[in-house]
Amino acid sequence: MRLPNPFLTLYRHRDLVAQFTKRELQLRHKGSRLGPLWALLSPLTMLALYLFVFGFILGGKFGVLPHESTFDYALALFLSLSLFQIVAVTIGVAPLLIASQPNYVKKVVFPLEIIPLATVASSLYHALLSLLLLVPLIPFSHAALSWQILALPLLLLPLALIALGLAWGLAALGVFIRDINQVATFLTTAIMFSSAVFYSKDKLMVHARMWSFLKYNPLLWIFEETRKIVLWHTPLDYGALGYVYLCALVTVALGYTLFSILRPYFAEVI
Numbered sequence: 555m556r557l558p559n560p561f562l563t564l565y566r567h568r569d570l571v572a573q574f575t576k577r578e579l580q581l582r583h584k585g586s587r588l589g590p591l592w593a594l595l596s597p598l599t600m601l602a603l604y605l606f607v608f609g610f611i612l613g614g615k616f617g618v619l620p621h622e623s624t625f626d627y628a629l630a631l632f633l634s635l636s637l638f639q640i641v642a643v644t645i646g647v648a649p650l651l652i653a654s655q656p657n658y659v660k661k662v663v664f665p666l667e668i669i670p671l672a673t674v675a676s677s678l679y680h681a682l683l684s685l686l687l688l689v690p691l692i693p694f695s696h697a698a699l700s701w702q703i704l705a706l707p708l709l710l711l712p713l714a715l716i717a718l719g720l721a722w723g724l725a726a727l728g729v730f731i732r733d734i735n736q737v738a739t740f741l742t743t744a745i746m747f748s749s750a751v752f753y754s755k756d757k758l759m760v761h762a763r764m765w766s767f768l769k770y771n772p773l774l775w776i777f778e779e780t781r782k783i784v785l786w787h788t789p790l791d792y793g794a795l796g797y798v799y800l801c802a803l804v805t806v807a808l809g810y811t812l813f814s815i816l817r818p819y820f821a822e823v824i
């Protein structure tokens with residue numbers, strides 16, 4: 555079975571993608587008193603919690619900047635968490651994205667693949683808001699703003715592709731295996747602790763056995779390289795960047811293939 559190019563399909567339905575993304579943004583905080591402000595308050599509250607535990611109680615340090623302060627650690631942690639939320643939100647909601655939309659599933663001509671894409675696009679939007687909040691704080695740390703921050707899209711693209719591949723795959727499986735939604739929280743936490751969100755890869759490399767396994771996690775390299783260009787001003791590892799893009803393309807291809815194979819059976823199950 556020859557599958558259509560997913561990106562051409564999404565481009566043809568770009569107006570529908572924009573409409574669903576806008577709806578997703580509106581629904582995320584619908585009914586709350588603060589509304590869109592939660593897009594900034596949510597990551598800030600999580601930052602405060604993790605900073606208290608890992609920064610003050612456990613004395614966490616990334617160990618890259620000389621004379622690293624707790625504020626330096628907080629900025630790097632906030633950056634990592636902002637990016638991780640793209641994946642976390644995707645895993646959290648993807649298993650029910652198709653199963654909870656029977657009206658769209660029964661419309662033969664409706665492009666179901668845009669529903670997971672709208673979720674990823676919404677998460678990416680919120681992550682960008684968090685990054686905009688981070689930028690004016692950088693000059694008050696031991697880091698400084700640098701032209702290297704312009705390379706940030708090079709790392710956001712594979713992260714979005716990985717999230718999209720996961721969204722397509724989990725959304726398809728969630729139609730047939732409803733229990734996937736129950737393990738989503740554990741999966742998200744496991745990925746977070748294995749992706750160097752709270753520590754640098756240099757600290758992980760000390761533990762050779764763990765490093766020999768976790769070094770294949772593309773998210774680890776995305777978060778590490780992002781901190782390097784935004785806060786630490788060290789050169790990009792182009793070998794790692796190439797590996798990340800390879801993993802992203804494989805993930806999005808596998809996710810879309812699984813979604814396309816299972817899509818004809820969605821209506822029968824739902």
